[in-house]
Structures are given as C-alpha cells and as structure tokens.
Amino acid sequence: MELTILLCFVAYTLLLFLVMWLSQRRGATGNEAFFRAGRRSPWFVVAYGMIGASLSGVTFMSVPGGVYSGQWTYMPLVFGYVLGYAAIALILLPLYYKLNLTSIYTYLEQRFGIASEKTGALFFILSRLLGSALRMYLVVFVLYEFVFRAWGIPFGVPAVVFIFIILLYTFRGGIKTVVWTDTLQTTFLLAAAVATVVAILNNMDMSLGELLHTSSEKGYTHMFETNPSAPKYYWKQILSGMFITITMTGLDQDMMQKNLTCKSLRDAQKNVMTSSMLFIVVNILFLCLGAALLTYAEQTGFALPIGDNGVVVPDKIFPSIAFSLSGFTAVMFVLGMVAAGYSSADGTLTALTTTFCYDFLGFGKNIKYSADKELQIRRMVHIAFALLYLLVIIAFRPFHNQSLIDTLFDIAGFTYGPLLGLYAFGLFTKRKVLDSWVPLVAVASPIICYILKMNSETWFNGYSFGFEILLINGAITFLLLMLIRPKKQKL
Numbered sequence: 346m347e348l349t350i351l352l353c354f355v356a357y358t359l360l361l362f363l364v365m366w367l368s369q370r371r372g373a374t375g376n377e378a379f380f381r382a383g384r385r386s387p388w389f390v391v392a393y394g395m396i397g398a399s400l401s402g403v404t405f406m407s408v409p410g411g412v413y414s415g416q417w418t419y420m421p422l423v424f425g426y427v428l429g430y431a432a433i434a435l436i437l438l439p440l441y442y443k444l445n446l447t448s449i450y451t452y453l454e455q456r457f458g459i460a461s462e463k464t465g466a467l468f469f470i471l472s473r474l475l476g477s478a479l480r481m482y483l484v485v486f487v488l489y490e491f492v493f494r495a496w497g498i499p500f501g502v503p504a505v506v507f508i509f510i511i512l513l514y515t516f517r518g519g520i521k522t523v524v525w526t527d528t529l530q531t532t533f534l535l536a537a538a539v540a541t542v543v544a545i546l547n548n549m550d551m552s553l554g555e556l557l558h559t560s561s562e563k564g565y566t567h568m569f570e571t572n573p574s575a576p577k578y579y580w581k582q583i584l585s586g587m588f589i590t591i592t593m594t595g596l597d598q599d600m601m602q603k604n605l606t607c608k609s610l611r612d613a614q615k616n617v618m619t620s621s622m623l624f625i626v627v628n629i630l631f632l633c634l635g636a637a638l639l640t641y642a643e644q645t646g647f648a649l650p651i652g653d654n655g656v657v658v659p660d661k662i663f664p665s666i667a668f669s670l671s672g673f674t675a676v677m678f679v680l681g682m683v684a685a686g687y688s689s690a691d692g693t694l695t696a697l698t699t700t701f702c703y704d705f706l707g708f709g710k711n712i713k714y715s716a717d718k719e720l721q722i723r724r725m726v727h728i729a730f731a732l733l734y735l736l737v738i739i740a741f742r743p744f745h746n747q748s749l750i751d752t753l754f755d756i757a758g759f760t761y762g763p764l765l766g767l768y769a770f771g772l773f774t775k776r777k778v779l780d781s782w783v784p785l786v787a788v789a790s791p792i793i794c795y796i797l798k799m800n801s802e803t804w805f806n807g808y809s810f811g812f813e814i815l816l817i818n819g820a821i822t823f824l825l826l827m828l829i830r831p832k833k834q835k836l
Contacts, residue, residue: 379519394527410659412635425586430621458780484686537681585812599696762818
C-alpha cells in the first residue's frame, strides 16, 4: 500500500508540473508573471481554484472531524462567509483596482504612511506564514503517520520534499502558475471527499438520503447553537464568518493577489461572488462526509482514534477510516491531502514574496532596480521564505495536540484584527493618524484581546469568546487609532 501511495504521489506531482509548464507557455513572463500574471486570468478559473486555496488541509480534515464534537455548527460561520465575500466585492476590490495595487498593503502607505504599510505587511507575513505552514504541517503529519513512519523515514524528510517541490513549480511563474495549478488542487481535494462518502454509503448499503436521516436522528447535523453564552452561538458564528472572510480573504495578500490577476474589476467581482456560492456547497459536502464517518464508525464498531490524553482526536478520524475502507479511498485521501497542502503553500510563498518585495524592498515605488536586479532579488526572497516555511513546519511537530482549525482561527483572530481595524479606519473615516504610533496600536490590540479571552468567563458571567474575538480586536484597533491623531499645526 505504501508503495502504491508513493507512486500516485509521484504521478500527481508530475501532473502538477505539466500544468505549470502549460501555464507558462504564453503571456507575461518574469516578474510581471510572478506578481500579476499579466492581469489576464479568466475569472472562472480563479473562482474554481480559490475553493481549494480557501479550504486547504484544515477543511479537508478538521471540518469532517469536527462533526464529532461540534455537529454542523460550523455551517453558520460559512453563511457569514457569503456576507464577507459581498463586502469584498463591493468595497475592497473597487479600491484595489482603482489604485492599481500589486501589494494591497501599499494602500496603507497612501492612506497613513510608511510605518502603517510596514505594520500591515508584517502582520500579514506573521499570520499567513504561521497559518499556512500549519496547514502544510497537517499534510506532512498525516503522510508521515500513515506512510513514511512505517518505512522509518524521519518526519523532516517529507517536509523538505514538499517544500522543495512547491518552490520548484512557483519559482518562475509565481501567481500565474498558482492560478492554474489551484484548479488541479481543487479537483483532487473534492474528488477525495466524494470518493470517501460514496465508499461509506456502499459499505453500509445506504443512500445519501438515508445517511442524512440517520445522522439527523443522532444529532450529527445539528446546525444552530442557540445558547448566547456558547462559543459557537449561531449569530456569533455568522458575524464572525463575515469578518473572518473580510480579513482572511479581503485583507490577505495571498487571496487578493489571485483576484487581482483578473482582467477587470467586474471579472474579479464575478469571481468572488461565484466562489462564495460554491463555498457553501463544498462545506456542506465536507460536513456530510463528517456525518458519514461517524455513522460508519458507530454501525461497524470502528474504534475512533484516541490521543495520548485518552480522548478522541478529531483530525485523525477521516484518515483512519479512509485507510481502513479500501486501497482506493486511502490513495484518494492522500492525493486530496497533497492537493490541499500544495494549494495552501504555493500561493502563500508567492504572496509572502510579493509583500516583502513591494512593502519592504520598494518594488514599484521610487526605489528603482534594473529588471535583472529585481529578478535576482525576488528569487532570493522566494527561497528565503521557503526555508522559513520549512522551519515553522518542523518546529510545530511537538505541539500538535488540538484541532488545527481552532489553532488557525485563534491565530487569525489575534493577528488579522489589527488589519481589520486599520482598513476600517482608512475606509470609513477621513482622519489622519500619527503614523509612527501605528505599530504600537497594532501590538497593543491583540494583547488586550488575549487578556479578554483568557478571563472572559470570570469577568462576563460565563461568557466565552469564539471567533468574534476578531471583530473585537479590529474594534479596539479602530478606537486606539482615534486616540493617536496628529496635533494641528500652528499657522
């Protein structure tokens, strides 16, 4: 089985390089292709590819596994995503296209100053590097546990192989390549989920309707948490989902860089709204998969994976059952995981390189480099971020002791919050701020939010913060920015 999985992995990687080669045959080349793809990407290709980039390994494993403890209470968060995508299409995309931005954090310099731009860019780098590296870690972790560990191969080896492959196929084409390879990633990610659901239904001789009926009776499909004090209270989920999307997509260089490769603003808006509708369908698919996994385990007596602390590990439910069903589902699961990992990491490496080059090295501004010098610098930055990415993956190995989806959103809540506050202040007020004080505000807000979250149940009569901490973080940043207005100059 391990040899079959390895051969399928090699075949998939070769297919990925074929897509890369085809994507680079025409159109823009060099840094224009790497950063902007010549702004000629078809909107429907971007929309489809964004599904895989948005879902990644987190949804692939943690959302189905999360049904074990959270049923379908993740779904109101997804409904909030649609509202967030609408805000992106109507507010943020027109701004980005009007200013002809390559790095979206250049807006902060134009609105507030250089310190604000670098603060926004640095918070993105921190957020995206950690979040995406953890997603990639999940892929490496699963393949290590189910394939490489049996061969006695150290954990770091598959991590190095994955990062090296991603570096190779993004090194030349950048975002131009990523837009097209993401379509391949999305296809395999969805195919793996569908194949597993079908295999489970066939194994239990059950139709999809019967599965949903059985799952509903067992409470697996419970969607709306009505207790206002609960972390997943549905109104909190909807509101949080909206602002998570605005920040993690609309204020995220990785996701917006793909949108900004579309031919026009109208195409970019069609792409975003189409993606939001597809996102609902795809998340329902993964929640159905989670219900199918639990139903299968209960009816067949399959023992759910237990961690060292004696409790069920949700992230391991999907791979455990996929590998036990058949060789076909095992292979499809691995290919889905590989696709999820590639999709998360390739765009991130490109976006991190873009942000650093434009917001810290001055690409596209008054600092001018020759074309050859820019190309050389961009390649060095790209390699440096790949190495840093690898270090984060390896360093996280001892800390994989909770559901990764919660870890990732915790990170987002604390690091994307200042971005939300900065952009909201810039868009909805005309006030200026003391630019040199903005970094202090951006650091103070997450610290305040962390203290609030750690003490909320004691201070607020049992209330527990969920994903809405992101909104509070942004609001605190907004209020602190109100306090650092520059003094009026004397005439």
